[in-house]
Amino acid sequence: MPSAQRHHRFLELASIPLLLLFWQVLAMLMAQRLFPTPLAVGAELIHLATAERLLPDLGQTLIRAGLGFFLAMVLGTALGLVLGRVRSLDRLFSGWLIVGLNLPAIVVAILFYIWLGLTETALISAVVVNKLPLVAATIREGVRNFAPEYDELARAMRWPLARRLRLVFIPQLMPFVLAAARTGLSLIWKIVLVFEVLGSDGGVGYRVSLFFQFFDITSILAYTTAFIAVVLAVEYGLLRPLEHKVLKWRADPA
Amino acid sequence: MARGPSLNLSIAEKRYATNAAPVLAGIDLTIAPGSVTAILGPSGIGKSTLLRMIAGLDTQFSGSIQIDGQSPIDAPPPGFVFQDPRLLPWLTVLDNIRTAGQGVDTATALSALERTGLTSAAKLYPRQLSGGMQRRASLARALAMSSGLLILDEPFVSLDRALVGEMQDLVAEIIAADQPTTLLVTHMPEDAARLADRVLILAGQPAKVVADIHLPSPVIFRDRKDITSHLRTIEGAIGFRTRPEI
Numbered sequence: 001m002p003s004a005q006r007h008h009r010f011l012e013l014a015s016i017p018l019l020l021l022f023w024q025v026l027a028m029l030m031a032q033r034l035f036p037t038p039l040a041v042g043a044e045l046i047h048l049a050t051a052e053r054l055l056p057d058l059g060q061t062l063i064r065a066g067l068g069f070f071l072a073m074v075l076g077t078a079l080g081l082v083l084g085r086v087r088s089l090d091r092l093f094s095g096w097l098i099v100g101l102n103l104p105a106i107v108v109a110i111l112f113y114i115w116l117g118l119t120e121t122a123l124i125s126a127v128v129v130n131k132l133p134l135v136a137a138t139i140r141e142g143v144r145n146f147a148p149e150y151d152e153l154a155r156a157m158r159w160p161l162a163r164r165l166r167l168v169f170i171p172q173l174m175p176f177v178l179a180a181a182r183t184g185l186s187l188i189w190k191i192v193l194v195f196e197v198l199g200s201d202g203g204v205g206y207r208v209s210l211f212f213q214f215f216d217i218t219s220i221l222a223y224t225t226a227f228i229a230v231v232l233a234v235e236y237g238l239l240r241p242l243e244h245k246v247l248k249w250r251a252d253p254a
Numbered sequence: 255m256a257r258g259p260s261l262n263l264s265i266a267e268k269r270y271a272t273n274a275a276p277v278l279a280g281i282d283l284t285i286a287p288g289s290v291t292a293i294l295g296p297s298g299i300g301k302s303t304l305l306r307m308i309a310g311l312d313t314q315f316s317g318s319i320q321i322d323g324q325s326p327i328d329a330p331p332p333g334f335v336f337q338d339p340r341l342l343p344w345l346t347v348l349d350n351i352r353t354a355g356q357g358v359d360t361a362t363a364l365s366a367l368e369r370t371g372l373t374s375a376a377k378l379y380p381r382q383l384s385g386g387m388q389r390r391a392s393l394a395r396a397l398a399m400s401s402g403l404l405i406l407d408e409p410f411v412s413l414d415r416a417l418v419g420e421m422q423d424l425v426a427e428i429i430a431a432d433q434p435t436t437l438l439v440t441h442m443p444e445d446a447a448r449l450a451d452r453v454l455i456l457a458g459q460p461a462k463v464v465a466d467i468h469l470p471s472p473v474i475f476r477d478r479k480d481i482t483s484h485l486r487t488i489e490g491a492i493g494f495r496t497r498p499e500i
Contacts, residue, residue: 153340156309157355157399158331167353171344249344249379 016232036218045222053207058226061203064120065192068127069185075128076135076184077177083136084143097140100133109195118199123192130191135180142176174246182239189231258402258435259322259329261285261308267460268303268315277303278315279460285452287402288433290473292446294492295456301439302337304456305407308437309334321403331355332403333396333434337411339388341380347391348376355399366398367391370424386417390424397428404434410445422448430474443492447484449473455491465491 020038027037036044048054083090083097109126116122150172154164196205204227211219261284268278277300285291293301306312308319310326321329333354341350351363358366367373370390380388389409396404406425410418426449429436438449446453451473455465467487471480 149336149338149340150342152311153334153336153342155311156331156334157353158310163353167342167345171342249381 034217036221040218041221041225044218045225048219048222049226053202054223054226057202057204057207057223058230061192061196061205061227062230064123064127064196064203065185065188068124068131068192069181069188071124072128072131072135072184072188073177073181076132076180077139079132079136080139080141080180081143084140084146090140097133097137100129101137103130103133105130105191105194106198109191109198113199118201123195123200126195127188127191131184131188134187135184138176138180138183139173142173145176146172178239178243178246185234185239186231189227193227257288257433258404260287261403261435262320263308263317265304265307265315265317265319267317268300268307268312276460278456278462280462281317283454283463285435285437287435289452290429290436290438290450291452291454292438292440292450293454293456294440294443294446294488295461297441299456300461301441301456302407305334305405305437305439308332309405329403330401331399332401332405333399334405335389335392335396335407335409337408339380339385339392341388341391341395343380346377346379347372347383347394350380350391351395351398354395355401358398358400362398362400363394366394369397369428370394386413386420389413389417389421393421393424393428397432402434404428404436406436406438408439408441410440410442418445425449426473426476430472443485443488444481446488447481448476453488453491455488467491 023038027035032040045054083093105126108129109123112122112126112129116125146169150168154168159167192203193205193208196203197209200206204223208220208223211217211223263281263283263285265278265281267276267280269276281304293304295301303312307315308321308326309332310329313327319326341347342353345353348360348363348367351366352358352360354363364373364376367376370393372387372390372394375383375387375391380391383391393409396406409425410421413421422445428434429449436449438445440446447469451469453465453467453469454463455467456462457464469484469487471484476484
């Protein structure tokens, strides 16, 4: 491994411990009740996970986020492909996309809760509607960036559609799909929590809203830490290896 | 690669758009199997368009093109070397060759790489190759297709002098060994003098064939003297006596 690469790897590995250190220093400077130390939060996290409802709450939130993410990615990708390929539809619906991108998430959630009641369907639908325009816009950009010369190569080779998709279309789209997935996932985590605070009977957001009523900062941070741990696990355990595998032909996959 | 097909071109007119002026008109040609035909002309005259029509990439024209009696779309896909190497950057060099046409087996792909001196680069990605190596990989891909028709669209453009010589020798070897019907578009008379046994010069608006020159002496045995003599013939037909670029 070249030294520059080793240096970058070291900085990456040092990032989270540095954050914990920063947290510890900050906690030592502030009142313990307002800002508990990482150790206190860690102990509370273990307690909540073993004796309370941390794990079911986390699971509930992850299922909602996962389902919302999956639906938004599938529908958004399909929409982005159509808009990127069919100019007339793009012209017709580009205004809709701008509206969708700028629609406040909280408004969408309130509307869906009013229309569909405080149900899972309302929550997940609101997540999908919030996320879908971003995915569609990213994928549309990807389709617009397709290199026409590879299309011509495919025609010169007489590649059938399936081969063309596999060799030309999907590889060009993948960087945009991954970008949409990454930005989408970070957005969805946050939206789901807000929507759970607004109207849900479980999940991380719901539980945090209960802790808020008792000003229980340690528990709020314990839930947040558990949630962040899951986000990091998805980032480092799933997204990055996938990105590395799919984009290894590039000089710098990141 | 089998000895190449014959080509019959009868192009009445080619326009880029319905209301646009024609770019090519009245091109009637028969190209013999296994011959090497260089097409010369200034930039923008329609040389690459003509190649694209022959390859079946552009079917919007009046007239007909027959490759061994078949339309370009029905004929086997030609080995096409584009102006840029046009390797798929997400595939290794070997995979770029293996995906040529309807797909070729690994042995054929490796053989094409060996002939172009790229065996050691098989596992590399295109970005890891030099410009000259990318051109050779593009040629290897065309070779692997084995259709007998080799289309070279300015294959030496933007290469340095030494690399041009190296690539020309490689193409000459391939032509001598496989005898594909080869179409070479170039704006450098030297390329034609080195590689072609027939030179077509396109000129005018719409472009027509204004000179059809047959060059003696087999491509592979051409020495400097032959090339200089052919170059004079070509330049004479073009109307320039001095510098080759037209």
